Amino acid sequence: MSGVDRRHVLQGALAAVGAAVLGAAFAQVEGKPRVIELTARRFAYEPNEIALKAAERVVIAIRSLDFIHGMNLPDLGMRLDLVPGRVTRLELHPKAPGVIDFVCDNFCGDGHEEMHGRFVVSA
Amino acid sequence: MQRRDFLALTAFGGGAVFASSLAGCASQAQGMPNGYKDFYFVQLSDTHWGFQGPANPDAAVTLRKAVATANALATQPDFIVFTGDLTHTTDDPVERRRRLAEFKSIVADLKVKTVRFMPGEHDASLDRGAAYKELFGETFYTFDHKGVHFIAIDNVSDPGAKLGDEQLAWLRADLAARDKNAPIVVLAHRPLFDLAPKWDWATRDGAQAIELLMPHSNVTVFYGHIHQEHHHMTGHIAHHSAKSLIFPLPAPGSQEKRTPLPWDASAPYKGLGFREVEAEDAGTTLKVTEFPVVRA
Numbered sequence A: 001m002s003g004v005d006r007r008h009v010l011q012g013a014l015a016a017v018g019a020a021v022l023g024a025a026f027a028q029v030e031g032k033p034r035v036i037e038l039t040a041r042r043f044a045y046e047p048n049e050i051a052l053k054a055a056e057r058v059v060i061a062i063r064s065l066d067f068i069h070g071m072n073l074p075d076l077g078m079r080l081d082l083v084p085g086r087v088t089r090l091e092l093h094p095k096a097p098g099v100i101d102f103v104c105d106n107f108c109g110d111g112h113e114e115m116h117g118r119f120v121v122s123a
Numbered sequence B: 001m002q003r004r005d006f007l008a009l010t011a012f013g014g015g016a017v018f019a020s021s022l023a024g025c026a027s028q029a030q031g032m033p034n035g036y037k038d039f040y041f042v043q044l045s046d047t048h049w050g051f052q053g054p055a056n057p058d059a060a061v062t063l064r065k066a067v068a069t070a071n072a073l074a075t076q077p078d079f080i081v082f083t084g085d086l087t088h089t090t091d092d093p094v095e096r097r098r099r100l101a102e103f104k105s106i107v108a109d110l111k112v113k114t115v116r117f118m119p120g121e122h123d124a125s126l127d128r129g130a131a132y133k134e135l136f137g138e139t140f141y142t143f144d145h146k147g148v149h150f151i152a153i154d155n156v157s158d159p160g161a162k163l164g165d166e167q168l169a170w171l172r173a174d175l176a177a178r179d180k181n182a183p184i185v186v187l188a189h190r191p192l193f194d195l196a197p198k199w200d201w202a203t204r205d206g207a208q209a210i211e212l213l214m215p216h217s218n219v220t221v222f223y224g225h226i227h228q229e230h231h232h233m234t235g236h237i238a239h240h241s242a243k244s245l246i247f248p249l250p251a252p253g254s255q256e257k258r259t260p261l262p263w264d265a266s267a268p269y270k271g272l273g274f275r276e277v278e279a280e281d282a283g284t285t286l287k288v289t290e291f292p293v294v295r296a
Helices: A003-016 A023-028 B003-013 B025-029 B059-071 B093-107 B130-136 B164-176 B206-213
Strands: A034-041 A044-046 A049-053 A058-064 A069-073 A078-082 A087-092 A098-103 A116-122 B017-021 B039-044 B079-083 B115-118 B141-145 B148-152 B184-187 B219-223 B230-234 B237-241 B274-280 B285-291
Touching: A034 A069, A058 A078, A078 A087, B039 B059, B059 B093, B059 B274, B079 B219, B093 B130, B115 B148, B164 B206, B184 B206
Parallel strands: A034 A058, A049 A116, B039 B079, B079 B115, B148 B184, B184 B219, B219 B237
Antiparallel strands: A034 A044, A058 A087, A069 A078, A069 A098, A098 A116, B017 B285, B039 B274, B141 B148, B230 B237, B274 B285
């Protein structure tokens, strides 16, 4: 993806990202966004590549199984702590095609460096 | 600094010289108090003792070879600093302590007996520095050497790569006692600036540390973590990362993952090494020279 494309999608996503962790109140939001479940465990996100559609509003429901993993989305300027026993919800609303990378930023052991993922937004 | 030694080292090591001008050396040095003397120190980093894998099939002896090379320096440095990731991480607290102790035993063979240690996330993040402290003491501290003030900071014991409020307050208090023109060297493991956040090459609250350092005109940061030489400026502050002594990593952000560069059997230890830092001009000019693990 070109730099221009990346900037475009990120600007769109930034405009639409609401509170990082929406909690139980999210169910009351209008429009019923698609909910995508994601699991974090040493040393991977599952799935680690998630396809989204531009202009689609989604909620990523994240469960950590074994550690307070991080989820840093540097291009969006936001990060989350994924506490085991909780569901952490991330709302995304990308406006244009592109890629949004994320990475664990809480050192979790031998394999931490492999703990990456990305959202791939298509038209 | 003994120029003859510096030149001799360059000759056998083929290392590049990088002059880190600490903001207009000569003119600023004029205002310095007396007592500054030229000297040099050696930085070694990211030895990852205990690592096993194809990225370095020679891992069991690489550190010992680096120690031997440092011991062969014609003129020994005033001191040596290890900027973190002394050991490769393990979940087993007993094994962690065994690796730290073994590392300590190996580097005890260094001729130079003034050796400063710092933790990396591989040493300290899984137990918030507990094992490291047992064997090496505090994870952040200061010392002064021939007129240069050294500040070793800990951006790894918190698994979230934070200095934290307590350490930032400590840093603020320490800097408040310094002349604004005094030469200051900051030692860290992770980069204090956002080098490549998508690879977790950053310090979460590093910008606050840089903000505290900015009023000081002669500040240089030496760090490790990224297993390669890299030079960056945040305003007038120079940041220099060191090569590792286990395996090199790709250029920041150059590919999707920060996987080690493959071992090159035709050129063992390629991309690995250590450096000397030569302090001149009353500590306001630091010259960096890179050296390989073994002599050619």
